[in-house]
Amino acid sequence: MKARGLAALLLCVGLLCVPVSAAPAGATVWGYSEGLAQCELNGKWGYVDGQRNVVIPLQYDSIVSFQLGIAAVNLNGKLGVIRQDGTYLIQPEYDTLLPIDCGLYIAQKGGGWGVVSILPVPNGQGGSDEVLYPLEYDSVQVAEQGGTQVLTMTKNGVSTKIPVFELPGILAERGVDSAQFPLTRGKLPAFSDVSPRDWYALWVDVAYNVGLTSGVGGGRFAPEQTLSVAEVLKLAATMESRYKEDNFHLRPSEGQAWYQPAVEYCLASGIIRQGDFSETDYTRPVTRAEMARIFAATSLARRMPQINSLTRVMESIPDVDKTVPQANAIYSLYAKGIFSGVDGELTFRPADTVSRAEAAAIVSRMARAEQRLTLWS
Template sequence: MRKKRMYRVAGLLLALCLLLGGQALAAPAGAVVWGYSEGLAQCELNGKWGFVDTQKKVVIPLQYDSVVSFSLGVAAVNLDGKLGVIRQDGTYLIQPEYGTLLPLDCGLYVVQKGSRWGVASILPFSDGQGGTTNLLYDLVYDSATITEQGGTRVLTLTKDGVATKIPVFELPKILEEKGVPSARFSLTRGKLPTFRDVSPKDWFAVWVDIAYNVGLTSGVGGNRYGPSQTLTVAEVLKLAATMESRYKNDSFHTSSSTGPYWYSGAVNYCLASGIIHSGTFDSGDYTRPATRREIAQIFAATSLAKEMSDLNSLTRVKASIPDVTSHTPGASSIYSLYAKGVLGGMDSKLTFKPNGTVTRAEAAAIVSRMVRAEQRLTLWGDYDASVLVG
């Protein structure tokens, strides 16, 4: 009961910080703000740590014994001597209940509780008994180590003198077999871009990091990402084709594009997959800016989007978006992506602006939520990762 009360208090503190003053409270007098990473900075006062935004507003309460900087949208924290993992809104992805927490690839951590060791995932999956679990390898091992063997990182789990060795590069396949969400878009620890036009203080830095890390976006040349550049129809179709191909585990994303233009292969793949249809773009001008409505329609038509669970009430979504009605072209696609936690609107009113365009920074946020389930948005109420398990 004490743990449940502790988690509830932490959640209430976060909610209070977000509600008071419209967004968050200013960092207390005397608090020390450290370096920024992915838009947030560590903040410390009297030995308690949390995170502030670029206006030095507290977005994650100063309640932790220690924290590490955010990387790929997650950070490890120490609460009352126990370690866990949070995302950027303070939600726990791994509850703070472990004595040791060592990062692996793929959103996995080697964990220790008492004398027992195992491996935990930031995303839950079916336990095969009607429930969910975060433990990829149960807490039954005497030890767990990560070593380099012949140029390959190896996870070694030992129980009763018997060692089980798992090459780290095999973890994505193991996660797929277990049905862990986002397994085909696994995170690679340490693989981060260094674009000169993306600052650690930028709101979109986290999304550029994730989209780059999972191999969906790259730069525009000259070590630049081009965050303010407008996304074209061709670029949207290339993103959709790549996500579809990787989700379905076919060969498009590993093959060279054929056709007179760099985007010809993506257009043909989207046509063949039913993501778009002949005549969808009557002018055939794929290099023009895509509208927000078109982007929603394209992404919502992918198998990945169709098979996502809703995190938000579809009925409430339909009643809440102020500039989309049932008569708006593409309304069902727009509503769907809000319900699935991919879209959150342009402001606190959830405004969509269907005829507007999307920047490359905004696109990074959208595709990051498409492929990484732990980053999807809950528009009302608490984040419940178990909903993501189909």
């Protein structure tokens, strides 16, 4: 995805364009965060992009700034959580919503308290909803106990205590997507070359937060720097090992290239095969098609559900057909909401290179299911 195409995602729901208009006269625009700013007029709040176009309507009683791609909003006195295209991740029906970690919120409705999630929680009956712990408790709170943050849920005088650090494991046991890549409140980078107004600020924040990317030194992220084959293999190895909950040795043995452990892990995991790349390939820029094939071969991508019609994807991408060796991988990642193309035509540009900013966007969507893109309504 080239920068101009990804910037357009601030105005599009996975290329289903959201109607936008300039902020109305008299509206106040507050500070930017992850590409969007709060906007207020006559007591109603919404969000504008870097050009002061309204991308989420001024309809809320109150809002907060986006952080890690989500924001709490108050609609007619009820609280919910949205992502950057205005889609509700938690419906606006709660009297209280207090963030915990891992995309979880303490929730209160009427006299009942519980815990809700920005990602669907399987309910054990073949369906799912946003409730992790039902709203049947007299109180729910998080407080420090013995140096550890503890979630305490009390009902009829009986308390259930859960250390917050155990919540990712509980989510994984319940079958919640992205449990292996939990969001951590307050863990945000401060790169000198990433502005809160940049289209990629969101993706840099998320990829850094879940531990998939870091800076290049000197307080910089280098968003426009081109990725090599080796760097993509290391990203794939990191996602694979996190998803499968195992490890590979990050440090090379004496005399090995820095990327050799990742190459060996990808070979052992079947992400690449012997002979796919020569020794001289690892340090050259990776193509977008090669990146697609590598990422599509991870266990995370292979087990990811399709959210867009594969048939329609195959019919729609103008510059990818069966003559492209990596076509099936490219189609798959469009169908699973990871790719959206560089323009409104879903153009992919398979031979182009990949920037660090683009890679941050892609691995963020792979790791965090709430950020995957629906291409059509």
